[in-house]
Amino acid sequence: MLSKTCKYGIQSLILLASIKKSADSQIDEYVLGKQLASALSIPKEYIHKVLHNLVNKKLVISMKGPQGGFRLARAPADITLFDIVKAIDGTAAFETCVIRTQKCDEDNPCGLHHYWRKNLTQARTLLDQITIDELADEVRKGKRVLEFCTEDFGLKELKKQFGIN
Amino acid sequence: MLSKTCKYGIQSLILLASIKKSADSQIDEYVLGKQLASALSIPKEYIHKVLHNLVNKKLVISMKGPQGGFRLARAPADITLFDIVKAIDGTAAFETCVIRTQKCDEDNPCGLHHYWRKNLTQARTLLDQITIDELADEVRKGKRVLEFCTEDFGLKELKKQFGIN
DNA sequence: ATAATATGAGATTAATTTATCTTAAAATCA
DNA sequence: TGATTTTAAGATAAATTAATCTCATATTAT
Numbered sequence: 001m002l003s004k005t006c007k008y009g010i011q012s013l014i015l016l017a018s019i020k021k022s023a024d025s026q027i028d029e030y031v032l033g034k035q036l037a038s039a040l041s042i043p044k045e046y047i048h049k050v051l052h053n054l055v056n057k058k059l060v061i062s063m064k065g066p067q068g069g070f071r072l073a074r075a076p077a078d079i080t081l082f083d084i085v086k087a088i089d090g091t092a093a094f095e096t097c098v099i100r101t102q103k104c105d106e107d108n109p110c111g112l113h114h115y116w117r118k119n120l121t122q123a124r125t126l127l128d129q130i131t132i133d134e135l136a137d138e139v140r141k142g143k144r145v146l147e148f149c150t151e152d153f154g155l156k157e158l159k160k161q162f163g164i165n
Numbered sequence: 166m167l168s169k170t171c172k173y174g175i176q177s178l179i180l181l182a183s184i185k186k187s188a189d190s191q192i193d194e195y196v197l198g199k200q201l202a203s204a205l206s207i208p209k210e211y212i213h214k215v216l217h218n219l220v221n222k223k224l225v226i227s228m229k230g231p232q233g234g235f236r237l238a239r240a241p242a243d244i245t246l247f248d249i250v251k252a253i254d255g256t257a258a259f260e261t262c263v264i265r266t267q268k269c270d271e272d273n274p275c276g277l278h279h280y281w282r283k284n285l286t287q288a289r290t291l292l293d294q295i296t297i298d299e300l301a302d303e304v305r306k307g308k309r310v311l312e313f314c315t316e317d318f319g320l321k322e323l324k325k326q327f328g329i330n
Numbered sequence: 331a332t333a334a335t336a337t338g339a340g341a342t343t344a345a346t347t348t349a350t351c352t353t354a355a356a357a358t359c360a
Numbered sequence: 361t362g363a364t365t366t367t368a369a370g371a372t373a374a375a376t377t378a379a380t381c382t383c384a385t386a387t388t389a390t
């Protein structure tokens with residue numbers, strides 16, 4: 001349903017949120033793209049591209065040079081999963097019926113348009129309700145939200161560096 | 166959520182079902198791959214590949230030579246959309262959480278596993294309940310189920326040839 | 331048998347998505 | 361200012377998916 005690129009974006013923002021010192025601070029430390037990449041097992045060059053896109057979409061702020069890197073542009077509680085999806089994949093997947101390759105015309109819908117729309121709406125609503133702060137919270141609790149990023153691999157190091165826990 | 170290939174497969178079987186003379190006849194006429202392709206606006210060579218796959222999966226029967234072509238292997242009421250999905254795409258998409266690129270471990274699930282699983286199960290259940298007969302019925306009623314295949318384009322011709330209506 | 335009609339199968343090409351590489355530009359710090 | 365660090369940008373490559381092409385094989389009909 002979502003592209004790999006989009007999942008990379010989501011995981012990156014959750015990780016950024018989970019190593020934030022305080023939930024609402026605006027002046028937060030920047031995290032290196034290469035650190036995010038290594039902790040999440042995402043190709044370094046690729047995560048740069050994804051994050052850069054999110055910078056343009058105003059979800060992330062970047063800073064060049066020493067002490068530079070990436071940080072969230074808004075409070076984690078104010079960024080929903082669907083915000084990220086919109087920025088990366090767009091909404092087409094949430095407007096297309098299962099048996100069609102293109103959007104249904106509401107006036108001339110496909111045979112299971114009404115069923116499927118319910119499903120799509122539900123998915124969309126869920127993604128629009130979950131904030132990355134909630135997921136970051138689960139990461140902090142030690143839950144394995146980010147598939148390849150565990151306490152033992154990458155996360156502990158990052159937390160230490162940023163003085164978390 | 167489904168590959169284009171899979172949607173092609175679904176649309177082909179719905180069209181096959183909608184030009185069946187009787188719902189339960191076993192000895193039905195074969196329809197040419199090229200007719201299906203043209204009516205559905207699917208590349209001819211490609212639909213062949215898709216249908217051939219469905220022949221191997223026992224959902225379709227093919228016959229070479231004059232009077233040959235493709236026909237359903239079972240009654241349309243006995244083929245669900247999920248049967249086709251299983252045959253073409255497999256079930257991976259219905260077992261993978263939104264924020265993950267790989268299957269969640271039930272013992273160590275991601276932060277929104279339980280929500281998302283509900284959604285996936287619902288989608289799967291729906292696809293497993295809808296038979297291609299139901300959708301073929303809508304086609305017969307003149308509804309535009311098959312996105313590019315309308316009465317004016319392809320369908321009328323096919324119906325005529327097979328003595329439907 | 332032979333010719334014509336269809337699918338079968340495998341190789342090839344094209345398009346899209348994902349990943350990598352290289353160089354440029356900006357920021358920091360000495 | 362100059363060296364270093366880090367993202368920006370664009371080109372290139374690899375992988376995956378979708379589409380095309382060619383020839384083989386099976387079936388029917390004459």
